[in-house]
Amino acid sequence: MPKRVFERSTMPKSNVIDMHTGKTAPAETKPMICDRIRHYREKLGIEQKALAAMVGVTANAVSNWERGRARPDVNLLPNICDTLQITLYQLYGLDDPSVSYTAAEERFMDDYRQLTSGNRYAVSALTQTLLKVQQAESSRAIRKLTLFERPLAAGVGDPNEFEDSGVPIYVYDESLTQRADCVFIVNGDSMEPDYPDGCMVLVKHISDSGDLAPGDIGAFMIDNETYIKEYQPDGLHSRNPSYPVMGFSEFEHVYLIGRVIGILSKNDVAQPTDVEKYLKLHPEFE
Numbered sequence: 001m002p003k004r005v006f007e008r009s010t011m012p013k014s015n016v017i018d019m020h021t022g023k024t025a026p027a028e029t030k031p032m033i034c035d036r037i038r039h040y041r042e043k044l045g046i047e048q049k050a051l052a053a054m055v056g057v058t059a060n061a062v063s064n065w066e067r068g069r070a071r072p073d074v075n076l077l078p079n080i081c082d083t084l085q086i087t088l089y090q091l092y093g094l095d096d097p098s099v100s101y102t103a104a105e106e107r108f109m110d111d112y113r114q115l116t117s118g119n120r121y122a123v124s125a126l127t128q129t130l131l132k133v134q135q136a137e138s139s140r141a142i143r144k145l146t147l148f149e150r151p152l153a154a155g156v157g158d159p160n161e162f163e164d165s166g167v168p169i170y171v172y173d174e175s176l177t178q179r180a181d182c183v184f185i186v187n188g189d190s191m192e193p194d195y196p197d198g199c200m201v202l203v204k205h206i207s208d209s210g211d212l213a214p215g216d217i218g219a220f221m222i223d224n225e226t227y228i229k230e231y232q233p234d235g236l237h238s239r240n241p242s243y244p245v246m247g248f249s250e251f252e253h254v255y256l257i258g259r260v261i262g263i264l265s266k267n268d269v270a271q272p273t274d275v276e277k278y279l280k281l282h283p284e285f286e
Contacts (some may be wrong), residue, residue, distance in 0.1 A: 002045040031067035031068050036065040040084040040091075054083045086227045133281070138273045139171035142270045147200075148226070170270040170278075176262050183217055183264055184228065190238040191217075191228055200264040201228060206256055217260040222246075222253065228260055 041051050041062075046061040055062075055076060064070040072080060081088055089096040102107065112123065147169035171177045180202035186195050195201060195217075203219045212218050212231040220227045220236065229236035229246065235248040270278075 027256075031071060033071065033091060034068045036068055036082065036091055036093060037062075037072075040086055041066075044084065051083060051163060053197045055079050100285055138269075140274065142170050142275060143173045143177060144168050145177070145180055145202075148182060148184050159261070170275045171264065172268050172270055172274075174268060176202060177264070177268060179204055179261055180264075181258065183228065186228055191230075192240050194239050195263065201260045202262050202264050203258040204261050205258040211264050212256070212259060219257040219260055221255045221257055226257070 008120075021093075028229070042047070046054075047061045052059045052062045056079065057072075061070070065072055077088060078092070081091055084091070087096060112120065115221070125269060145168070146166040148166040167184065169183055182203050183200050184203055186197060186199050186201060189197050202218070205220075206212070215234050216231050218229065218231050218236075220229060227236065227246070229238060231237075232245075234247070238245075248262065272274070
């Protein structure tokens with residue numbers, strides 16, 4: 001009896017031709033849709049079980065999709081796309097015909113497709129860098145002022161020494177903040193309701209020889225305490241009528257720090273993320 005010969009099972013040859021080489025391309029062992037489901041699921045940060053629950057299948061079904069053991073039913077595709085927040089074109093890695101490009105964009109894409117993978121990576125990295133710079137430059141301009149949070153130490157007599165005290169505060173560069181040199185926090189209710197307790201006021205420095213017009217609001221240092229009061233010829237007035245006038249003769253040392261030009265709005269205090277971006281482009285402001 002002749003010996004029976006068994007043929008080995010082999011993968012079917014691909015009938016896909018690589019247009020670059022003209023040779024037969026290797027057969028696809030895993031559908032693209034499988035990898036793309038996993039890619040977009042992980043991009044959203046959801047587990048297989050969560051995706052399965054949202055689509056209405058078992059977790060094993062999603063696992064089989066991503067392993068290439070099975071493909072999702074065509075009726076499930078719209079629900080999968082909605083859950084993954086993508087289009088059907090993205091799911092299959094296809095160009096969306098509804099998206100149109102300008103002539104310049106089409107020329108750029110033609111050039112981009114001719115680049116090697118390494119040069120494409122360089123273009124992508126450069127694009128990301130330019131986008132970050134553009135985002136930072138489009139942010140609102142920022143300037144640094146000095147914030148004084150607590151009373152000055154006893155014995156400090158020269159208002160110019162405020163330049164070496166306090167902590168930096170970054171504010172958005174607006175018409176009001178441009179005129180200010182420093183910021184004080186109002187402590188107490190003596191200037192309410194115009195300057196409530198806890199608010200921050202913008203102060204413009206005035207030298208010792210400078211003066212205020214009657215009715216102006218000034219920041220004063222009297223001995224070792226700081227005050228924000230309304231200047232009048234007979235003394236320093238509070239807006240709250242419960243407080244008496246502070247006569248100049250009552251104090252040994254009275255210094256004018258500067259004119260109060262307004263209240264610093266919380267919206268004008270720069271957000272930490274904006275400050276970080278701005279300082280990267282302007283390190284001289286640190």
